[in-house]
Amino acid sequence: MRRIFILGAGLSASTLIKYLLDNSDKYDWEIVVGDLSLETAQNKVKNHPNGKAIEFDIKNEQQLIDTITKSDVVISMLPAFMHPVVARECVKQGKHMLTASYVSNEMKTLDIEAKAKGIALMNELGVDPGIDHMSAMKVINEIKAKGGILTRFMSNTGGLVAPEYDNNPWNYKFTWNPRNVILAGQGIAQYKEEGKYKYVPYHQLFNRIIKVNVLEYGEFEVYPNRDSLQYREIYDIKEIPTILRGTMRRPGYAKAWQTFVLLGATDDTYTMVSSENMTYREFINSFLPYDKKLSVEEKVAQMAGIEMDSETMNKLRWLGIFENRKVELKNATPAQILQKITMDKWKLGPEDKDMIAMQHQFEYELNGQKKRITSSLVVEGEDTTHTAMSITVGTPLAIATKMLLNAEIKVTGVHTPTIPEIYEPILLELEDYKVKFIEEEETI
Amino acid sequence: MRRIFILGAGLSASTLIKYLLDNSDKYDWEIVVGDLSLETAQNKVKNHPNGKAIEFDIKNEQQLIDTITKSDVVISMLPAFMHPVVARECVKQGKHMLTASYVSNEMKTLDIEAKAKGIALMNELGVDPGIDHMSAMKVINEIKAKGGILTRFMSNTGGLVAPEYDNNPWNYKFTWNPRNVILAGQGIAQYKEEGKYKYVPYHQLFNRIIKVNVLEYGEFEVYPNRDSLQYREIYDIKEIPTILRGTMRRPGYAKAWQTFVLLGATDDTYTMVSSENMTYREFINSFLPYDKKLSVEEKVAQMAGIEMDSETMNKLRWLGIFENRKVELKNATPAQILQKITMDKWKLGPEDKDMIAMQHQFEYELNGQKKRITSSLVVEGEDTTHTAMSITVGTPLAIATKMLLNAEIKVTGVHTPTIPEIYEPILLELEDYKVKFIEEEETI
Numbered sequence: 070m071r072r073i074f075i076l077g078a079g080l081s082a083s084t085l086i087k088y089l090l091d092n093s094d095k096y097d098w099e100i101v102v103g104d105l106s107l108e109t110a111q112n113k114v115k116n117h118p119n120g121k122a123i124e125f126d127i128k129n130e131q132q133l134i135d136t137i138t139k140s141d142v143v144i145s146m147l148p149a150f151m152h153p154v155v156a157r158e159c160v161k162q163g164k165h166m167l168t169a170s171y172v173s174n175e176m177k178t179l180d181i182e183a184k185a186k187g188i189a190l191m192n193e194l195g196v197d198p199g200i201d202h203m204s205a206m207k208v209i210n211e212i213k214a215k216g217g218i219l220t221r222f223m224s225n226t227g228g229l230v231a232p233e234y235d236n237n238p239w240n241y242k243f244t245w246n247p248r249n250v251i252l253a254g255q256g257i258a259q260y261k262e263e264g265k266y267k268y269v270p271y272h273q274l275f276n277r278i279i280k281v282n283v284l285e286y287g288e289f290e291v292y293p294n295r296d297s298l299q300y301r302e303i304y305d306i307k308e309i310p311t312i313l314r315g316t317m318r319r320p321g322y323a324k325a326w327q328t329f330v331l332l333g334a335t336d337d338t339y340t341m342v343s344s345e346n347m348t349y350r351e352f353i354n355s356f357l358p359y360d361k362k363l364s365v366e367e368k369v370a371q372m373a374g375i376e377m378d379s380e381t382m383n384k385l386r387w388l389g390i391f392e393n394r395k396v397e398l399k400n401a402t403p404a405q406i407l408q409k410i411t412m413d414k415w416k417l418g419p420e421d422k423d424m425i426a427m428q429h430q431f432e433y434e435l436n437g438q439k440k441r442i443t444s445s446l447v448v449e450g451e452d453t454t455h456t457a458m459s460i461t462v463g464t465p466l467a468i469a470t471k472m473l474l475n476a477e478i479k480v481t482g483v484h485t486p487t488i489p490e491i492y493e494p495i496l497l498e499l500e501d502y503k504v505k506f507i508e509e510e511e512t513i
Numbered sequence: 514m515r516r517i518f519i520l521g522a523g524l525s526a527s528t529l530i531k532y533l534l535d536n537s538d539k540y541d542w543e544i545v546v547g548d549l550s551l552e553t554a555q556n557k558v559k560n561h562p563n564g565k566a567i568e569f570d571i572k573n574e575q576q577l578i579d580t581i582t583k584s585d586v587v588i589s590m591l592p593a594f595m596h597p598v599v600a601r602e603c604v605k606q607g608k609h610m611l612t613a614s615y616v617s618n619e620m621k622t623l624d625i626e627a628k629a630k631g632i633a634l635m636n637e638l639g640v641d642p643g644i645d646h647m648s649a650m651k652v653i654n655e656i657k658a659k660g661g662i663l664t665r666f667m668s669n670t671g672g673l674v675a676p677e678y679d680n681n682p683w684n685y686k687f688t689w690n691p692r693n694v695i696l697a698g699q700g701i702a703q704y705k706e707e708g709k710y711k712y713v714p715y716h717q718l719f720n721r722i723i724k725v726n727v728l729e730y731g732e733f734e735v736y737p738n739r740d741s742l743q744y745r746e747i748y749d750i751k752e753i754p755t756i757l758r759g760t761m762r763r764p765g766y767a768k769a770w771q772t773f774v775l776l777g778a779t780d781d782t783y784t785m786v787s788s789e790n791m792t793y794r795e796f797i798n799s800f801l802p803y804d805k806k807l808s809v810e811e812k813v814a815q816m817a818g819i820e821m822d823s824e825t826m827n828k829l830r831w832l833g834i835f836e837n838r839k840v841e842l843k844n845a846t847p848a849q850i851l852q853k854i855t856m857d858k859w860k861l862g863p864e865d866k867d868m869i870a871m872q873h874q875f876e877y878e879l880n881g882q883k884k885r886i887t888s889s890l891v892v893e894g895e896d897t898t899h900t901a902m903s904i905t906v907g908t909p910l911a912i913a914t915k916m917l918l919n920a921e922i923k924v925t926g927v928h929t930p931t932i933p934e935i936y937e938p939i940l941l942e943l944e945d946y947k948v949k950f951i952e953e954e955e956t957i
Contacts, residue, residue, distance in 0.1 A: 257783050262803040266786050268847070270777030270800070272716035273816075277802060298786070333714030339701050342710050342742070356714070358721060359706040372717075374818075403712070 070097050071474055074136055076125060076155060077146030078104040078113045081169075081195075083454045085144070085463030086113045086120075092471065093119035103136065127151055137162050142470055144168070152176060156190055163188055165473050169195030169462050177483055184482040191478075193485040194469050196425060196461035197226045200446070200499070202303075202485060203465070203492035204506050205429050208444055209304055210489065212433045217440070219309050221432035224300075225281060225291045227317025228458060231422040231449045232286065238384045240319030243415045244423035244458055251335055251408045253316065260297040260313040269293055275327035279315065283428050283445050284507060290323050291315035303487065317426055325384040328373045329407060332356040337404035344401040348393045352406050366391055388414050422450040425457040427506075432513065443509045464502050468495045514541050515918055518580055520569060520599060521590035522548035522557045525613070525639075527898045529588065529907030530557045530564075536915065537563035547580065571595055581606050586914055588612070596620060600634055607632055609917050613639030613906050621927055628926040635922075637929040638913050640869060640905035641670045644890070644943070646747075646929060647909070647936035648950050649873050652888055653748055654933065656877045661884070663753050665876035668744075669725060669735045671761025672902055674861065675868040675893040676730065682828045684763030687859045688867035688902055695779055695852045697760065704741040704757040713737055719771035723759065727872050727889050728951060734767050735759035747931065761870055769828040772817045773851060776800040781848035788845040792837045796850050810835055832858050866894040869901040871950075876957065887953045908946050912939045 073089055075082060082102075089100045100117070103125025104110040110122035125132065127147060137143055137158050142165040145155045149170035159166040160179050163186040172192045183190050193199050205224055212219060229235070230242040243250060258269040258277075269277050279291045297314040301307045318326075329335050333356050341347065341355065350365055357368040366377065366386075375381050385391070388410060396406050417423065427446045432439065450456035469491070472478040478491055486492045499505070517533055519526060526546075533544045544561070547569025548554040554566035569576065571591060581587055581602050586609040589599045593614035603610040604623050607630040616636045627634050637643050649668055656663060673679070674686040687694060702713040702721075713721050723735045741758040745751045762770075773779050777800050785791065785799065794809055801812040810821065810830075819825050829835070832854060840850050861867065871890045876883065894900035913935070916922040922935055930936045943949070 257777070257780065265795075265803060266799050267801075267803065268777060268780075268783075268785065268799050270716075270775075270780060272714075273775065273777065273800075331714075331717065333701070333712060333717065336701060336712075336714060339712075341712065351709075355710050355712050356717075357711075359709060359711065 070099055071141040072099045072101060072139055073142050073144065073470060073474075074101045074103065074140035075144045075146060076103050076127070078102050078106075078110045078122075079146065080454075080456070081459050081462045082146045083113060083456075083463065084459040085146070085467050087455070088464060088467035089470065090114070090117045090120050092467075093117070096471065096474065098474070101136065101140065127154060133158055134162075137164055140164060142167070142473055144466060144470060149173065152192075153179075159190070160186060160188065165189050165191070167191045167194055167466055167470055167473070169193070169199060169466055171198055172483060172485060180483040187481050189473060189478070189480050190483045191469055191473070191480075191486075191491075192483070194466045195463075196458070196465075197427070199465050199486065200461055200504065201226060201427060201429075202487050203496050204427070204444055204446065205304060206487050206489075206492055207496060208429065208431050208442055208508070209306060212431060212435075212442070215435065217433040217435040219306050219431060219433045220439075221311040221430065222300075222304075222306060222309055223279075223291075223311070223313045223315070223430040224428075225289070225315045225317045226425070226427045227289065229317070229319065229424045229426060230417065231424040231457075234418070234421040235319070237414065238380070238387045239322055239325065239415070241322055241415060242417045242421065242423075243412065244417055244456065247408050247412055247415075248404075251404050251411070252337060254292065254295070255335070255337075256295055258293040258295055258297075260293050261301075261309070262311050262313065264310040266298075272330055275323040275330055278323050279313075280320070281317070281428060281430075283317075283426050284447060286426065286447055288320050289317040289426065290320050291317050292323055303485075311432075317428075321380055321384070325381045328369065328375075328381060328385060331373060332369070334403045334407045337402045340400045340402055341406070344406060345395070345397055345399045347396045347406075349389060349396065349410055350391050350393055352396060352403075352410075353390050356403075417453075419453060422452070423457045424449045425461050439513045441511050441513050443511075444506045445509075446504065446506045448504055460502065461504060464499060464504060465495050468498050514543055515585040516543045516545060516583055517586050517588065517914060517918075518545045518547065518584035519588045519590060520547050520571070522546050522550075522554045522566075523590065524898075524900065525903050525906045526590045527557060527900075527907065528903040529590070529911050531899070532908060532911035533914065534558070534561045534564050536911075537561070540915065540918065542918070545580065545584065571598060577602055578606075581608055584608060586611070586917055588910060588914060593617065596636075597623075603634070604630060604632065609633050609635070611635045611638055611910055611914055611917070613637070613643060613910055615642055616927060616929060624927040631925050633917060633922070633924050634927045635913055635917070635924075635930075635935075636927070638910045639907075640902070640909075641871070643909050643930065644905055644948065645670060645871060645873075646931050647940050648871070648888055648890065649748060650931050650933075650936055651940060652873065652875050652886055652952070653750060656875060656879075656886070659879065661877035661879040663750050663875060663877045664883075665755040665874065666744075666748075666750060666753055667723075667735075667755070667757045667759070667874040668872075669733070669759045669761045670869070670871045671733065673761070673763065673868045673870060675866040675901075678862070678865040679763070681858065682824070682831045683766055683769065683859070685766055685859060686861045686865065686867075687856065688861055688900065691852050691856055691859075692848075695848050695855070696781060698736065698739070699779070699781075700739055702737040702739055702741075704737050705745075705753070706755050706757065708754040710742075716774055719767040719774055722767050723757075724764070725761070725872060725874075727761075727870050728891060730870065730891055732764050733761040733870065734764050735761050736767055747929075755876075761872075765824055765828070769825045772813065772819075772825060772829060775817060776813070778847045778851045781846045784844045784846055785850070788840055788850060789843045791840045791850075793833060793840065793854055794835050794837055796840060796847075796854075797834050800847075861897070863897060866896070867901045868893045869905050883957045885955050885957050887955075888950045889953075890948065890950045892948055904946065905948060908943060908948060909939050912942050 107124040114120035153175040551568040558564035558566040597619040
């Protein structure tokens with residue numbers, strides 16, 4: 070019997086744990102699930118005969134050492150900054166480890182030692198990063214194999230609410246960490262278009278919108294992610310003239326969100342005086358010039374250059390930002406207050422289902438012809454446990470774990486799923502779980 | 514004979530050194546001027562019989578100790594972060610010290626020890642901070658003394674080119690550290706208006722303009738400085754409903770500068786790819802969306818919402834930002850590139866004179882009447898050595914030094930010039946050097 074040790078049993082681990090338990094008889098696995106909260110771990114294991122829930126604290130070094138000693142492979146679902154602690158112990162003891170997080174510089178330094186021990190440290194095995202790499206690399210390598218020259222690569226992902234439950238003016242609900250949504254895009258976005266480097270400051274980001282259509286799901290808008298340029302190296306497409314990665318929202322979201330950016334209401338760098346006694350309306354007014362005659366609504370409309378009866382103003386009114394409700398948060402930053410306001414309205418209801426949408430566009434030249442491949446994926450959540458996020462993060466991670474234990478993946482050292490040996494079998498099996506890309510090709 | 518030791522002999526020390534040398538016979542002083550460059554120190558001392566130029570390196574600890582030992586008072590004109598090293602040694606040896614810089618937290622911690630030694634560590638004795646404090650506190654204390662209730666305080670300062678030499682479309686030239694001008698306003702600006710706290714994000718700062726008139730010098734525009742709120746404590750006007758400190762420019766500057774802010778061209782947080790090979794035009798274009806049909810000029814006009822033949826576009830064209838000149842700076846940030854471009858055009862010529870403008874507006878209620886006092890100062894430079902900046906920074910510092918040596922100021926510990934004992938005699942003597950505020954009062 071082989072033992073799989075999962076650290077962290079939060080929402081995004083649900084489908085991962087279910088897959089491994091479902092396959093545990095077939096492959097003779099024991100699944101040990103550790104979480105700070107024993108109850109959380111128990112809720113995921115559900116008394117499965119091959120499962121074991123334990124209370125686990127990453128700060129307990131001896132427990133970490135002992136649990137890894139008894140395991141054959143370790144999956145860390147902890148916050149990304151905690152991975153290196155786990156990774157160092159895994160390397161020491163010669164145990165495989167997997168994560169769904171970006172490879173950190175600290176992780177990279179373990180490569181040589183991991184190779185020497187003959188074990189794999191596999192990262193970026195979730196959805197984004199994860200499925201995005203796998204599905205993009207598959208098409209890129211196919212185009213290269215037939216002699217095509219890539220001229221444009223655009224890759225977009227969005228975590229949204231499923232269409233049936235999409236019933237508010239923003240066409241958006243929080244399906245993931247709300248704080249990340251409030252702070253999304255801060256810093257500088259970099260991409261390349263037609264051979265020219267482009268830099269977008271945060272206060273222009275939600276104006277720099279591209280429209281895309283995804284299968285029968287209709288229109289989405291895309292704003293650029295922080296650093297698209299690094300993917301030229303990661304995907305080995307260094308000479309590509311156009312490369313852009315972006316985040317998808319439903320049309321109209323970006324223009325309305327831009328109002329908050331313009332106001333400065335997403336700032337997380339300072340706390341506001343007497344924030345707890347401020348009303349939502351006063352919060353918004355604090356970013357606007359003093360004016361004896363104009364209402365807060367009129368000042369917002371003027372600043373954003375929009376009409377009082379516009380769709381954007383309707384979205385803002387619906388969120389309740391002009392109401393005289395108290396903020397009731399002490400020493401809060403603007404971003405923390407905006408998070409509170411939006412959480413009132415954008416909360417995913419108990420019956421709601423989420424959705425992950427992903428689409429790559431590849432343009433290439435072959436034999437004097439210009440072609441475009443569009444590769445699209447939409448996954449809807451099954452319920453509030455097996456959300457689209459949990460399915461798309463957990464399933465590739467689970468498949469990779471199985472393949473490592475069955476020696477179907479034989480890599481050693483630090484890896485991401487950008488090589489065919491890893492991504493081909495994972496993408497194939499993902500189709501059994503309704504995670505299937507639809508590829509369309511056209512001559513342009 | 515008493516010895517005054519001046520550390521740093523840069524441009525802003527010229528008038529300070531001249532004042533002290535001019536008064537050295539009368540008061541029996543020796544003036545020792547130390548600078549990293551002996552030549553720079555010599556150029557300021559000019560073989561004056563009571564002056565001595567030395568090569569001085571703050572990193573040479575023994576030299577610092579020895580020179581302070583031989584001195585009665587020390588003036589640090591070094592960059593502000595170096596003051597604490599000097600201050601600690603002055604406290605140790607029981608010598609007075611003066612600076613024109615903001616009191617740092619490190620400086621504050623020396624207060625008790627300085628008091629125990631009976632010496633003064635006097636700071637913020639230049640123009641801003643310095644003359645601004647003195648002239649504001651004078652009027653505030655006068656209003657309080659007659660029982661007036663302050664309702665509004667606005668205080669603005671600008672370093673500009675003198676009207677006779679003001680001959681470019683921006684009505685601006687660099688009279689001070691260019692880098693500070695490029696980065697001016699980054700972060701959040703906070704002020705209070707009619708009892709309401711106001712927060713202005715950087716990308717809105719140059720839109721939040723107030724117009725003022727100064728004496729016969731005509732109209733200026735003002736954008737808010739970073740933290741006006743802290744002056745409620747410093748000036749002991751905690752309950753004031755309106756307080757705003759700002760920076761003055763000539764009308765039209767802010768709107769044109771806002772274009773650079775909108776573009777993201779003042780960003781100093783990242784370096785641009787192949788910056789050395791970029792042209793000025795490509796630099797500007799890298800912040801704008803790709804467009805097959807529109808020129809860079811048209812895209813800028815569109816983004817800023819201005820006409821192609823507008824005054825703002827004329828200002829931008831005049832700066833040369835659309836030219837095909839190479840940037841020629843490696844690994845440069847946008848802010849560094851913008852500094853290079855503007856330095857080509859905004860350089861103060863050898864015949865040019867600068868100007869410091871400062872204006873306070875005080876509104877108060879007394880016996881049921883509302884009144885306004887406007888206190889204005891304009892100082893023009895004499896030449897390229899005794900600039901307005903050098904005169905207004907150096908003269909109050911020199912006067913304070915004289916008063917300390919003559920025991921006309923008897924304070925000990927860490928101080929700024931906000932108490933009458935310090936600001937009254939300094940303001941009085943400053944009038945002999947054409948640094949004289951014009952006060953106008955009106956009923957409103």
